Amino acid sequence: MIEKLPELVNGDERLVWRGRFLTVDFLVEVGDVPYYVSVQSGRITSVERGPFHTRSWRFAVRASAEAWEKLWEPIPRPGYTDILGVMKRGEARIEGDLQPFMANLRYMKEILVTPRRLRGRC
Amino acid sequence: MTAEIEPIVGRYVYLRLGGCPHRIYFEEAGEGIPLVCLHTAGCDTRQYRHLMLDPAVTKYYRVLAFDMPWHGKSTPPLGWQEEEYRLTTEAYAEAVMSFCRGLELDRPVVMGCSMGGRIVIPLAAEYAKELRAVIGLETADQVQSWFDNTWLHRPDVDGGEIGAARVSGLLAPQSPEETRWETLWGYMQSGPGVFKGDLNFYFYRAESDFRDFMARIDTKVCPVYLLTGEYDYSCTPEDTKRTAAKIPGAEVIIMKEMGHFPMSENPKHFRSYILPVLEKIRGQK
Numbered sequence: 433m434i435e436k437l438p439e440l441v442n443g444d445e446r447l448v449w450r451g452r453f454l455t456v457d458f459l460v461e462v463g464d465v466p467y468y469v470s471v472q473s474g475r476i477t478s479v480e481r482g483p484f485h486t487r488s489w490r491f492a493v494r495a496s497a498e499a500w501e502k503l504w505e506p507i508p509r510p511g512y513t514d515i516l517g518v519m520k521r522g523e524a525r526i527e528g529d530l531q532p533f534m535a536n537l538r539y540m541k542e543i544l545v546t547p548r549r550l551r552g553r554c
Numbered sequence: 555m556t557a558e559i560e561p562i563v564g565r566y567v568y569l570r571l572g573g574c575p576h577r578i579y580f581e582e583a584g585e586g587i588p589l590v591c592l593h594t595a596g597c598d599t600r601q602y603r604h605l606m607l608d609p610a611v612t613k614y615y616r617v618l619a620f621d622m623p624w625h626g627k628s629t630p631p632l633g634w635q636e637e638e639y640r641l642t643t644e645a646y647a648e649a650v651m652s653f654c655r656g657l658e659l660d661r662p663v664v665m666g667c668s669m670g671g672r673i674v675i676p677l678a679a680e681y682a683k684e685l686r687a688v689i690g691l692e693t694a695d696q697v698q699s700w701f702d703n704t705w706l707h708r709p710d711v712d713g714g715e716i717g718a719a720r721v722s723g724l725l726a727p728q729s730p731e732e733t734r735w736e737t738l739w740g741y742m743q744s745g746p747g748v749f750k751g752d753l754n755f756y757f758y759r760a761e762s763d764f765r766d767f768m769a770r771i772d773t774k775v776c777p778v779y780l781l782t783g784e785y786d787y788s789c790t791p792e793d794t795k796r797t798a799a800k801i802p803g804a805e806v807i808i809m810k811e812m813g814h815f816p817m818s819e820n821p822k823h824f825r826s827y828i829l830p831v832l833e834k835i836r837g838q839k
Contacts, residue, residue: 507728510786513726513785513787514722517724520700538715538718
């Protein structure tokens with residue numbers, strides 16, 4: 433699912449526009465599998481699947497595969513409406529230099545749930 | 555006149571709060587039992603506009619809502635520019651009771667949401683004889699801190715943008731798009747540090763204080779109704795049930811397909827839960 437972020441995000445003009453001031457490299461972990469996501473002015477320029485050695489990133493969003501699946505349900509169940517909810521449940525961690533994440537919180541939350549679109553509804 | 559004009563009327567009242575004069579904005583609609591509505595953190599009275607336009611409510615209730623100092627159209631106190639705004643239990647209770655007394659409301663019902671839902675506990679404990687009932691929406695005696703709120707007030711993060719993004723997951727996915735986004739628009743409106751300052755009260759951790767308040771509530775004198783949305787992950791249904799268990803006689807209603815802002819995120823759905831409560835309060839002696 434994370435590998436599909438470029439097509440899911442870049443085809444959404446308004447979403448890219450909301451991220452227009454964000455250029456950053458960050459990590460997404462789905463269980464043990466890390467993905468290195470590069471963003472250039474709101475556009476996802478690449479997603480690479482790890483493992484990575486001695487690679488730098490600004491922030492990381494980590495959750496179990498089960499938690500991501502629940503976050504991506506077309507109509508999420510209570511507690512899984514956004515990544516902050518999953519974090520509050522103790523099933524996700526958001527770590528590193530969070531300034532770019534927080535300054536672009538709506539954009540970051542929205543790109544992380546774009547896989548819902550592949551399941552019927554966003 | 556051909557344009558439609560809503561029956562909601564807005565005015566200003568002068569109240570002395572914390573020893574300082576305040577110009578407080580309030581709105582009202584309807585006639586009957588006073589129903590004072592308290593907005594959520596970082597927001598204002600607009601959250602209750604749908605309730606104020608509901609004839610099933612305004613036929614029996616005089617619905618009033620005021621903007622807390624620093625919020626909406628109420629001004630902050632003189633000298634605010636040198637202050638860090640931090641809401642306390644005492645200041646919040648004083649504002650609500652001063653409003654009720656200043657307007658000479660006869661035993662009003664007080665209904666609040668989120669931080670407004672939390673203040674109704676001390677109000678029911680301390681001012682039971684002056685109140686007809688309290689209704690807490692998304693009420694918890696303790697709210698577990700889950701976010702570093704310093705992000706809400708710093709120069710390298712836009713306060714309006716992050717305010718809305720921080721709470722958007724608290725709304726139910728089933729709530730209509732239009733009212734969901736109007737609710738979030740409200741979260742983009744407050745002055746710098748106001749949302750964060752309100753959360754000082756919302757996440758206040760003096761457990762002993764609230765335990766004392768809950769122990770002193772007599773629901774025979776001041777009935778307590780607590781309604782919480784199943785999608786609220788800030789104040790969860792479990793938080794509300796735990797709170798109610800400490801207040802003998804408190805009634806709990808868990809609202810399906812509802813989030814943290816019932817009156818504004820899904821007003822039509824909220825009616826089905828709040829109208830029976832208001833009817834019950836009307837029938838009480």
